Amino acid sequence: MNHPTSTAPAGLALTGVVLTYPDGDRTLTALDHVTMEVAAGEFAAVAGPSGSGKSSLLAVAALLIAPASGTVAVAGRDAAGLSPAERTRLRRDHIGVVFQQPNLLPALTALDQLTVMANMAGRSARAAADRARELLAAVGLAGLEHKRPHQLSGGERQRVNIARALMNDPRVLLVDEPTSALDHERGASVVGLLARLTRERGVATVMVTHDLAQLDAVDRVWSMLDGRLSETPGPVTGPGHRGGHGGPPCVAAHTHT
Ligand SMILES: Nc1ncnc2c1ncn2[C@@H]1O[C@H](COP(=O)(O)OP(=O)(O)OP(=O)(O)O)[C@@H](O)[C@H]1O
Secondary structure, X not given: OOOOOOOOOOOEEEEEEEEEEEEOOEEEEEEEEEEEEEOOOOEEEEEOOOOOXXXXXXXXXXXXXXXXXXXXXXXXXXXXXXXXXXXXXXXXXXXXXXXXXXXXXXXXXXXXXXXXXXXXXXXXXXXXXHHHHHHHHHOOOOOOOOOOHHHOOHHHHHHHHHHHHXXXXXXXXXXXXXXXXXXXXXXXXXXXXXXXXXXXXXXXXXXXXXXXXXXXXXXXXXXXXXXXXXXXXXXXXXXXXXXXXXXXOOOOOOOOO
């Protein structure tokens, strides 16, 4: 168990994060002094064009890549200075990741997709099954626990994916393009589900998306352009706000001077 060691917020905090990749003789700056705070119970979206740095942001927030400079704090704990084992534990205990493709194992039932993770984390089989059932019900899949992935729709598979990411009761939920394989209606339903789970479970959620039509349920919208992140202004009232922010942000027109 990781205990907070600083006054960083209980959700996610990135401060002055710079991430570079080698690019021939030069370096490419994928994240350029990115600062972002997402509180417990807050649902933030990051929108931006292809190549703007959204996946890089998620990878750094998930503690999969260490930034060249800047800090990442998860559940109040600064990841800098942790050993690889401590970083892995911080990720396992406090971060849930929903990948774009559900990555479900074809042979496993919906219930087993969730319990296999918990068993690996040392939870008793009974406790894991109880939690998995509760989560599958919470994402609207009660009664489908014994279905295998090919017996589920795309939207249902994405719900299993979300339930699986919540198995360890994470403080931070990182979601990569969850609606890309879904039609508008099913996509809106998945985003609405993420909004509800974020609020009910007090998790700090960051959703990366291309889909500007799916932002009504989020609390805050950030725009990513050329590795720079800025919050898109709108009539947002803070954590718990629901019901739209006055239309999609003008991501393409956003400039940094
Ligand atoms: N492993 C890597 N090595 C070198 N350059 C990389 C690497 N990963 C990403 N990049 C570059 O970093 C920049 C940001 O990429 P990133 O994948 O974070 O963008 P993105 O906004 O997620 O794009 P998309 O929406 O297409 O997934 C791009 O210019 C990309 O080419």
